[in-house]
Amino acid sequence: MTVTIGRRELLVALGGAAAWPLAARAQQPDRTYRLGFLIPSGRKSPWVLAFLDELRLNGFIEGQNLTIIPGGFDAQVDGLAERAEALVKAEPDAIVGGPEPPLRVLQAATRTIPLIGMSNDMVADGLVKSLARPGGNTTGISLLSPELDGKRQDILMEAVPGARRMAALMDSNVTSAGHIEALQDAARSRGIELLAFGVAKPEDIAPAVDTAKTSGAEALNFLASALFFPVNRVDIDRAHGCAVARDSPLA
Numbered sequence: 310m311t312v313t314i315g316r317r318e319l320l321v322a323l324g325g326a327a328a329w330p331l332a333a334r335a336q337q338p339d340r341t342y343r344l345g346f347l348i349p350s351g352r353k354s355p356w357v358l359a360f361l362d363e364l365r366l367n368g369f370i371e372g373q374n375l376t377i378i379p380g381g382f383d384a385q386v387d388g389l390a391e392r393a394e395a396l397v398k399a400e401p402d403a404i405v406g407g408p409e410p411p412l413r414v415l416q417a418a419t420r421t422i423p424l425i426g427m428s429n430d431m432v433a434d435g436l437v438k439s440l441a442r443p444g445g446n447t448t449g450i451s452l453l454s455p456e457l458d459g460k461r462q463d464i465l466m467e468a469v470p471g472a473r474r475m476a477a478l479m480d481s482n483v484t485s486a487g488h489i490e491a492l493q494d495a496a497r498s499r500g501i502e503l504l505a506f507g508v509a510k511p512e513d514i515a516p517a518v519d520t521a522k523t524s525g526a527e528a529l530n531f532l533a534s535a536l537f538f539p540v541n542r543v544d545i546d547r548a549h550g551c552a553v554a555r556d557s558p559l560a
Contacts, residue, residue, distance in 0.1 A: 341374050345396040345404040346381040347389070347411040349536050357382070360405075384411055385510055386482050393418040407449070408483050408534065409434050416447060425449050429483075429533075458532045461554035462492055465528040466499060469552045474502045476526035476551075478517050480534035481507030488532075508536065521551075528552040 437443035
């Protein structure tokens, strides 16, 4: 059994946020806009394709009046500064960045190019002053991942009422120790042991799923992170016998 909590409404918001700086910098009707990305997801990942679909609805169509600057996809922690510098030198009209580490690097690289960001909490992370008045050159959305992670964990506990051990797969690049402790405390209060397994890059996902299953986990929660957006049916099938909950950008 797989439980998903979707993010389509957030993609709509993010696509709209990207459209505003592109439109604001238009100078002539036949202009081609240039958009950069600095994200851990791949160019053909489901959420990127959905994001571009949303931009298309706003009138920005790749190959017609929109060009995507290469070099900013599959961006892991190593080399972020170099990639950000290359993107800024390409002089895009706007850059989409996230989660927190890529967005911080972009903020250090430019104070003029509009940045459209996404993180667990844009305000609490110190990336903007407020959502209503972000200030500077950064705007975007807060994913509120901790709250959704907890909701998915609650759903898993209800789905597998006899479970005594669960596992959480976390993005070790961004997930805080405090967030894991809060999830473990919530599970412990219901007599369930929650094991946490860190994943740093996409190729670590399958081995982590295998380890979680070997540990005796009866349910598996993929904590919200762009790192897990490309999780496919093969990864889910590795957890056969476990209830699985994950974030879905396409639901």
